[in-house]
Amino acid sequence: MVQLGKYNNLTVLKTVDFGIYLDGGDGLEILMPSRYVPEGTKEGDELRCFVYQDSEARLIATTERPYATVGEFASLRINSVNAVGAFADWGTSKELLIPHREQTVKMEEGHRYIVYIYIDTVSGRLAGTAKVDKYLDNVPPQYEENQEVDALVWKPTPLGYKVIINNRHTGLIYKNQIFQPVHVGEHLRAWVKGIRDDDKIDLMLQPMGYRNVINSVEAAILKCLHNNDGFMPLTDKTDPEFIADKLQCSKKNFKKAIGALYKQGRIMICDDGIRLL
Numbered sequence: 001m002v003q004l005g006k007y008n009n010l011t012v013l014k015t016v017d018f019g020i021y022l023d024g025g026d027g028l029e030i031l032m033p034s035r036y037v038p039e040g041t042k043e044g045d046e047l048r049c050f051v052y053q054d055s056e057a058r059l060i061a062t063t064e065r066p067y068a069t070v071g072e073f074a075s076l077r078i079n080s081v082n083a084v085g086a087f088a089d090w091g092t093s094k095e096l097l098i099p100h101r102e103q104t105v106k107m108e109e110g111h112r113y114i115v116y117i118y119i120d121t122v123s124g125r126l127a128g129t130a131k132v133d134k135y136l137d138n139v140p141p142q143y144e145e146n147q148e149v150d151a152l153v154w155k156p157t158p159l160g161y162k163v164i165i166n167n168r169h170t171g172l173i174y175k176n177q178i179f180q181p182v183h184v185g186e187h188l189r190a191w192v193k194g195i196r197d198d199d200k201i202d203l204m205l206q207p208m209g210y211r212n213v214i215n216s217v218e219a220a221i222l223k224c225l226h227n228n229d230g231f232m233p234l235t236d237k238t239d240p241e242f243i244a245d246k247l248q249c250s251k252k253n254f255k256k257a258i259g260a261l262y263k264q265g266r267i268m269i270c271d272d273g274i275r276l277l
Helices: 210-227 240-247 251-263
Strands: 007-016 019-025 028-033 046-053 059-062 073-081 085-089 096-099 112-119 126-129 148-156 160-165 169-174 187-195 201-204 267-270 273-276
Touching: 028 046, 073 096, 073 148, 096 112, 112 148, 148 169, 160 187, 160 201, 169 187, 210 240, 210 251, 210 273, 240 251, 251 267
Parallel strands: 028 059, 096 126, 169 201
Antiparallel strands: 007 019, 007 046, 019 028, 046 059, 073 085, 073 112, 085 096, 112 126, 148 160, 148 187, 160 169, 187 201, 267 273
16 A cells, blocks of 8 residues: 555556656556656665655656655755745655644744645645644653654753754754754654653753763864864863863763873873863
8 A cells, every 4th residue: 555645665557757656555557657756766666765746736757865754853944925824844855835824823934934834624735734733742751861863953942942853753852962053844863762751752962971971072082182173172170061062972971081081191181172082
C-alpha cells in the first residue's frame, strides 16, 4: 500500500516519453516525471521515492527530498500568500499549502514558521499546520537519562529554548547551558538531562558525565589551536562569554580541559594564552 506524503520503495513498471510508471499495488500506476528519473533507470528497478499529489490530486512520485514528511515537523519558508492560505517551500517542486485556519498568526511571505505535515481528512490532500501543540506530548515520554535525541528548536522562552524532541515531545534547553549559537528551526543533537514529575523534559547540548564533556572541550581546544598557528589568547581570566563564543563551552569546563591537556603534555599555559606543543 502506497503511503502518501512518505517515502516508498516502488518498482518500475514501464517507461514512457514523459517519465516512468511505478507499481503502486492493486493495479495502481504512479507517474514519475522524466525530470526526477535517475539516469539508467529501467523496467524492474526498485526506486526509493517520495509520493505526493499534483494540482489534480493525482499521485506523483519524485526523487526530490522534502524537508519533512507526514507526521514530522520542519521550519518552512513562505513563498506566497493568497486567499486560500500560505504556500511554503518544503523541498519539492510542489509547494505545501498551510490553510489560513491552520495558522496561529497571519503568515507572511519570506518568513519562516515551524510547521507540522499532515493529511487533511476532508480533502485527502497533504497540508501543513502551525498549530503544532496538538501533535505533541500525546504519549508518555519513554526516554532514559543521557539518551541522545534530535531536537528541533521551536521558540525562545525566558528560560531558554523550547524544542521538539524526535517529532513527538516538547523539551526545554536552559539558556545557562547553551554555549553555541542556537536558531529557531535548527536541528540539534541533544541529550536528555531528566524528566520531571509533570513529564516535562529537560535537555542538554552535551552528554552528561565529566569525561564526555571534557573530551569534547579538549577536542575543540586542539582544533582551534591547529587552526590558529598553535596559539589561542585564552586564559583563566578571559571573559566567560568570549570562551563560550569561541569554544561553545563554559569557562569552568574550559579550565578543566586545559588542565587535562597540560597534564598530557599537549599544551603550554602562558600568561597571554595557551600554546600547542
